[in-house]
Amino acid sequence: MTCYDIDATVVDFNTSRIDAWHTDRLPIYEPDFLEILKPARDGVPNEHRPNLFFSTEVKGAIASSDLIFLCIPIPTKITGTGAGRAADVVYVEAAAHMIAEVAEDD
Structure with a gap:
Protein backbone atom coordinates (compact mmCIF):
# COMPACT_ATOMS: atom_id res chain seq x y z
CA MET A 1 0.00 0.00 0.00
CA THR A 2 1.24 3.47 -0.82
CA CYS A 3 0.06 6.85 0.40
CA TYR A 4 -1.84 7.13 -2.89
CA ASP A 5 -4.05 4.18 -1.91
CA ILE A 6 -5.64 6.25 0.87
CA ASP A 7 -8.15 9.00 0.09
CA ALA A 8 -8.31 12.11 2.27
CA THR A 9 -10.93 14.85 2.17
CA VAL A 10 -10.50 18.27 3.75
CA VAL A 11 -13.84 19.90 4.55
CA ASP A 12 -14.75 23.42 5.58
CA PHE A 13 -17.94 25.45 5.65
CA ASN A 14 -15.99 28.36 4.15
CA THR A 15 -16.52 28.09 0.38
CA SER A 16 -13.82 30.60 -0.54
CA ARG A 17 -11.23 28.70 1.50
CA ILE A 18 -12.16 25.41 -0.20
CA ASP A 19 -12.10 27.13 -3.60
CA ALA A 20 -8.57 28.38 -2.85
CA TRP A 21 -7.37 24.81 -2.22
CA HIS A 22 -8.27 24.03 -5.83
CA THR A 23 -5.90 26.74 -7.13
CA ASP A 24 -2.19 27.46 -6.96
CA ARG A 25 -2.95 30.27 -4.49
CA LEU A 26 -3.46 28.20 -1.32
CA PRO A 27 -5.25 29.60 1.74
CA ILE A 28 -2.18 28.96 3.90
CA TYR A 29 1.50 29.77 3.47
CA GLU A 30 4.04 27.04 3.84
CA PRO A 31 7.21 27.12 1.74
CA ASP A 32 7.17 24.53 -1.07
CA PHE A 33 3.81 23.13 0.08
CA LEU A 34 2.16 23.54 -3.33
CA GLU A 35 4.72 21.20 -4.92
CA ILE A 36 3.94 18.57 -2.26
CA LEU A 37 0.17 19.07 -2.51
CA LYS A 38 -0.29 19.04 -6.29
CA PRO A 39 0.47 15.34 -6.98
CA ALA A 40 -2.08 14.24 -4.36
CA ARG A 41 -4.67 16.86 -5.34
CA ASP A 42 -4.27 16.62 -9.12
CA GLY A 43 -2.80 13.14 -9.61
CA VAL A 44 0.11 12.30 -11.85
CA PRO A 45 -0.68 10.94 -15.34
CA ASN A 46 0.28 7.28 -15.74
CA GLU A 47 1.36 7.09 -12.08
CA HIS A 48 -1.56 7.65 -9.71
CA ARG A 49 -4.99 9.19 -9.43
CA PRO A 50 -5.81 12.17 -7.21
CA ASN A 51 -6.46 11.14 -3.63
CA LEU A 52 -6.68 14.47 -1.78
CA PHE A 53 -10.01 16.24 -2.08
CA PHE A 54 -11.51 19.48 -0.76
CA SER A 55 -15.21 19.99 -0.14
CA THR A 56 -17.86 22.03 1.65
CA GLU A 57 -20.01 18.88 2.02
CA VAL A 58 -19.13 18.47 5.70
CA LYS A 59 -21.92 16.05 6.66
CA GLY A 60 -21.31 13.84 3.62
CA ALA A 61 -17.61 13.63 4.42
CA ILE A 62 -18.35 12.71 8.03
CA ALA A 63 -20.76 9.97 6.98
CA SER A 64 -18.25 8.39 4.59
CA SER A 65 -15.15 8.71 6.80
CA ASP A 66 -13.24 5.97 8.56
Whole structure:
Protein backbone atom coordinates (compact mmCIF):
# COMPACT_ATOMS: atom_id res chain seq x y z
CA MET A 1 0.00 0.00 0.00
CA THR A 2 1.24 3.47 -0.82
CA CYS A 3 0.06 6.85 0.40
CA TYR A 4 -1.84 7.13 -2.89
CA ASP A 5 -4.05 4.18 -1.91
CA ILE A 6 -5.64 6.25 0.87
CA ASP A 7 -8.15 9.00 0.09
CA ALA A 8 -8.31 12.11 2.27
CA THR A 9 -10.93 14.85 2.17
CA VAL A 10 -10.50 18.27 3.75
CA VAL A 11 -13.84 19.90 4.55
CA ASP A 12 -14.75 23.42 5.58
CA PHE A 13 -17.94 25.45 5.65
CA ASN A 14 -15.99 28.36 4.15
CA THR A 15 -16.52 28.09 0.38
CA SER A 16 -13.82 30.60 -0.54
CA ARG A 17 -11.23 28.70 1.50
CA ILE A 18 -12.16 25.41 -0.20
CA ASP A 19 -12.10 27.13 -3.60
CA ALA A 20 -8.57 28.38 -2.85
CA TRP A 21 -7.37 24.81 -2.22
CA HIS A 22 -8.27 24.03 -5.83
CA THR A 23 -5.90 26.74 -7.13
CA ASP A 24 -2.19 27.46 -6.96
CA ARG A 25 -2.95 30.27 -4.49
CA LEU A 26 -3.46 28.20 -1.32
CA PRO A 27 -5.25 29.60 1.74
CA ILE A 28 -2.18 28.96 3.90
CA TYR A 29 1.50 29.77 3.47
CA GLU A 30 4.04 27.04 3.84
CA PRO A 31 7.21 27.12 1.74
CA ASP A 32 7.17 24.53 -1.07
CA PHE A 33 3.81 23.13 0.08
CA LEU A 34 2.16 23.54 -3.33
CA GLU A 35 4.72 21.20 -4.92
CA ILE A 36 3.94 18.57 -2.26
CA LEU A 37 0.17 19.07 -2.51
CA LYS A 38 -0.29 19.04 -6.29
CA PRO A 39 0.47 15.34 -6.98
CA ALA A 40 -2.08 14.24 -4.36
CA ARG A 41 -4.67 16.86 -5.34
CA ASP A 42 -4.27 16.62 -9.12
CA GLY A 43 -2.80 13.14 -9.61
CA VAL A 44 0.11 12.30 -11.85
CA PRO A 45 -0.68 10.94 -15.34
CA ASN A 46 0.28 7.28 -15.74
CA GLU A 47 1.36 7.09 -12.08
CA HIS A 48 -1.56 7.65 -9.71
CA ARG A 49 -4.99 9.19 -9.43
CA PRO A 50 -5.81 12.17 -7.21
CA ASN A 51 -6.46 11.14 -3.63
CA LEU A 52 -6.68 14.47 -1.78
CA PHE A 53 -10.01 16.24 -2.08
CA PHE A 54 -11.51 19.48 -0.76
CA SER A 55 -15.21 19.99 -0.14
CA THR A 56 -17.86 22.03 1.65
CA GLU A 57 -20.01 18.88 2.02
CA VAL A 58 -19.13 18.47 5.70
CA LYS A 59 -21.92 16.05 6.66
CA GLY A 60 -21.31 13.84 3.62
CA ALA A 61 -17.61 13.63 4.42
CA ILE A 62 -18.35 12.71 8.03
CA ALA A 63 -20.76 9.97 6.98
CA SER A 64 -18.25 8.39 4.59
CA SER A 65 -15.15 8.71 6.80
CA ASP A 66 -13.24 5.97 8.56
CA LEU A 67 -11.15 8.47 10.53
CA ILE A 68 -11.67 12.15 11.34
CA PHE A 69 -9.08 14.72 12.37
CA LEU A 70 -10.44 17.98 13.79
CA CYS A 71 -8.46 21.09 12.92
CA ILE A 72 -10.51 23.79 14.58
CA PRO A 73 -9.66 27.25 15.92
CA ILE A 74 -9.76 27.42 19.70
CA PRO A 75 -9.78 31.09 20.69
CA THR A 76 -9.44 32.41 24.21
CA LYS A 77 -12.74 33.01 25.99
CA ILE A 78 -13.74 36.67 26.00
CA THR A 79 -16.66 36.37 28.45
CA GLY A 80 -17.65 34.25 31.44
CA THR A 81 -15.51 32.21 33.78
CA GLY A 82 -11.92 32.16 32.59
CA ALA A 83 -12.34 35.10 30.20
CA GLY A 84 -8.96 36.15 28.85
CA ARG A 85 -7.31 32.93 30.07
CA ALA A 86 -9.35 29.82 29.22
CA ALA A 87 -9.98 28.18 25.85
CA ASP A 88 -13.35 28.77 24.21
CA VAL A 89 -14.24 25.29 22.97
CA VAL A 90 -17.56 26.18 21.35
CA TYR A 91 -16.28 25.20 17.86
CA VAL A 92 -14.93 21.88 19.14
CA GLU A 93 -18.24 21.13 20.84
CA ALA A 94 -20.20 21.99 17.68
CA ALA A 95 -17.97 19.71 15.58
CA ALA A 96 -18.28 16.85 18.07
CA HIS A 97 -22.08 17.19 18.12
CA MET A 98 -22.22 17.17 14.30
CA ILE A 99 -19.99 14.09 14.11
CA ALA A 100 -22.17 12.30 16.68
CA GLU A 101 -25.29 13.25 14.72
CA VAL A 102 -24.03 12.26 11.28
CA ALA A 103 -21.52 9.44 11.75
CA GLU A 104 -22.84 6.03 10.76
CA ASP A 105 -20.23 4.00 12.62
CA ASP A 106 -17.89 4.22 15.59
